[in-house]
Amino acid sequence: MGTKLSGATRFSGSAARLKTAGQRDPSRVLEPVNNRMPISPQIYERLRRAITTLAMLPSEALSEQDLAQQLGVSRTPVREALIRLADEGLIDILPQRGSFVAPIRLSDVEEAQFIREALEVSVVQKLAGHGSSAFIAAGRVNLAQQAKAVAEGDRELFLELDEGFHRSLCEEAGLPKSWRVIQVVKLQMDRVRYLSLPEPGHLETLLAQHVAIFEAVEIGEAKQAGARMAAHLREVLRTVQRLNVARPDLFGQ
């Protein structure tokens, strides 16, 4: 006991008894949690991912009880994850009625874009011309990897590299909390972004914009870096308009 290598899992009263009789539904999108780590954040992360990748669709119900059973945990950490998701606008909690995956709201996507643009334009304007050589080198590597991902059509990888690209801009500018804010705001657009990835030529466009932004940052053209970032981030507005007519089932309000 006490050592981190102990094989003992977390127990709590009679709950240690696994309900092996309960049918495990392999069709579910949620994998069981890791009992060695804090549970609530894990559940949040799984649900966030399931929603932003549209594995869970708008208006789908998320019952504390059901999720707890599926994940093999109690209702408390599930509830905490749901509250956070509701705070961030990914689910709607109707008191005494239920929790449901929130629809994509056009106005929310547009305002999220506004917020992100305001923030990230300021970030690159501040960063332009002040990037360390290590940052420049790492950025070039990231962009090369993006190009590779595009060439190979690896959309999941591109999404990751994209995320890393934008995050590194914030961090190098000395603004880590700004990335945190952007991350939360971005949740309102992630489903749209996810659906736009398969569109022909889209990855190429994003990559070219990334390169252009990075060049402007590198040579210290603050104004241009900001303008290019703004243009880049506005891509989602075109996408969401197309989606609003192509997939009205995902939208609401």
Next chain:
Amino acid sequence: MGTKLSGATRFSGSAARLKTAGQRDPSRVLEPVNNRMPISPQIYERLRRAITTLAMLPSEALSEQDLAQQLGVSRTPVREALIRLADEGLIDILPQRGSFVAPIRLSDVEEAQFIREALEVSVVQKLAGHGSSAFIAAGRVNLAQQAKAVAEGDRELFLELDEGFHRSLCEEAGLPKSWRVIQVVKLQMDRVRYLSLPEPGHLETLLAQHVAIFEAVEIGEAKQAGARMAAHLREVLRTVQRLNVARPDLFGQ
């Protein structure tokens, strides 16, 4: 039963029995909650207020158990409130050790200012020249009330009107979620702002800046509105520097 006018309070098993034996400490800053409304948000609001008005000081402990007893509720809604406060950076939760009022962190205040400036400058630039007549009228009333509050030295009232002024800019610009983001980011600066209010001439300065911003918005001078907003929001940077030397006990990290 069932009618909203029923005198029945919320019961839950044996917990209905008030622990009248427990000593009520009137020196506490937290008032008991209203049992007819959702409890968790009430606790969050009380704690948020206690922290931002420095009724609870940095590094002060916030135990789930103690707070639950003081407020006459169970630990669950207290815990939910603490989690949210931790998310927003007002408290630090150290797993298995305790929760404590977070110190004012100079870097966090500065980054919060950066974020708020980026956002709110964009807001007024978008709004400039597009305010409805009702908005203009309401704004003038608000500013007159601010002047009255300043004249009477009513700092609490001024703080409220200040808040309303900035919020109304976001709402009139059609950006309600932006205000929500600003509100959360602003938490990192609220203690600084609160301490700066008694400084001689400070309220007058803020009021004059508000008037100047509003004028620029009214006549549609977007650039100028943004510049004036930026200058206004940068006041907190001077304040936090002064406070950092005058009240080092409130700062940390």
Next chain:
DNA sequence: TCATACACACTACCATGGTAGTATGTCAAT
């Protein structure tokens, strides 16, 4: 005097039971 083992008093965290509130289906009355 100083280091170390250890009991103890906390903590946050999770499991679980109970309650009021909401929606829905069923059935009687109109």
Next chain:
DNA sequence: ATTGACATACTACCATGGTAGTGTGTATGA
């Protein structure tokens, strides 16, 4: 066919008990 009452089956919400983990003081050893 419609409406209304009512039982039923959910829900989120809160109360509470138990567990592992962490810090601290206190003996016990050198």
